[in-house]
Amino acid sequence: MCCAGMGSTMGAEGAKYIEALDFIDRIKDIGTIDGLVVEFQALILRYGFTSYCVGNATAPKSDVADRVWCATWPKGWASVWVQQNFAAVDPVVYQLLASKLPFRWSDIRDSNGPRGTEVMNVAGEFQLRDGMGIPVIALNGSRVGVTIAGGQFDLSDREKSCLHLAAIYFQARLEKLRAKGPVVKRKSGDELTVRELDCLAWIAAGKTDWEIAQILSISELTVTSHVRNILRKLNAMHRAQAVAKAIVAGMIAL
Numbered sequence: 494m495c496c497a498g499m500g501s502t503m504g505a506e507g508a509k510y511i512e513a514l515d516f517i518d519r520i521k522d523i524g525t526i527d528g529l530v531v532e533f534q535a536l537i538l539r540y541g542f543t544s545y546c547v548g549n550a551t552a553p554k555s556d557v558a559d560r561v562w563c564a565t566w567p568k569g570w571a572s573v574w575v576q577q578n579f580a581a582v583d584p585v586v587y588q589l590l591a592s593k594l595p596f597r598w599s600d601i602r603d604s605n606g607p608r609g610t611e612v613m614n615v616a617g618e619f620q621l622r623d624g625m626g627i628p629v630i631a632l633n634g635s636r637v638g639v640t641i642a643g644g645q646f647d648l649s650d651r652e653k654s655c656l657h658l659a660a661i662y663f664q665a666r667l668e669k670l671r672a673k674g675p676v677v678k679r680k681s682g683d684e685l686t687v688r689e690l691d692c693l694a695w696i697a698a699g700k701t702d703w704e705i706a707q708i709l710s711i712s713e714l715t716v717t718s719h720v721r722n723i724l725r726k727l728n729a730m731h732r733a734q735a736v737a738k739a740i741v742a743g744m745i746a747l
Contacts, residue, residue, distance in 0.1 A: 512539050520666050531741055549636075567619045582608040583612045595656075595657050625656070692716055693745055695708060
């Protein structure tokens with residue numbers, strides 16, 4: 494499948510390669526948009542990104558209905574992007590229309606004049622300092638953009654290729670589910686306690702149970718207990734999925 498013929502992979506790069514393949518296999522059986530959104534969020538976290546957006550990139554200067562299909566953008570950025578009409582000047586949107594291949598935000602940040610540069614600067618204030626844009630053709634022929642963002646990142650060409658293919662599969666599955674009807678929101682489960690939210694936020698920051706215990710001045714066993722409760726309440730199989738679900742639900746922000 495992804496990156497076929499590239500030979501054996503090792504270490505962190507090999508892990509990302511396998512994660513992309515596993516993601517593609519898993520989403521075939523996902524029947525809800527919410528479930529799909531969470532899985533892709535978990536995948537990009539493993540690649541070092543924090544959020545993403547999928548939407549219609551056509552006619553950037555027009556008020557296109559249903560432009561944003563789904564997003565895990567930082568709190569506040571979506572409303573700023575819409576209120577400032579950034580779609581009309583966003584360099585990423587224009588590059589999605591001009592390119593057939595993925596590109597890096599930092600390579601095109603000043604490509605659309607002062608207003609385009611302003612968009613990128615404001616995005617940086619929301620911790621969206623760099624990212625990847627992945628153009629995809631929808632079933633009706635329109636141009637769809639998958640944009641993945643966060644801080645600085647360092648991916649090999651192989652890792653970028655695997656993420657590119659995963660994004661294509663994700664967009665295709667998302668489009669199919671959207672065609673079936675409106676989004677069905679995930680029902681909220683048990684509420685997380687304040688301490689569990691604290692632990693989850695530090696998990697998202699990459700801290701171990703021992704490190705979280707030191708930060709919160711509690712025992713490591715207590716942290717481990719909180720983590721078990723978090724996984725149960727969020728119906729998550731592992732920590733990355735729990736973080737992804739929490740971000741999508743707005744419980745925590747990166």
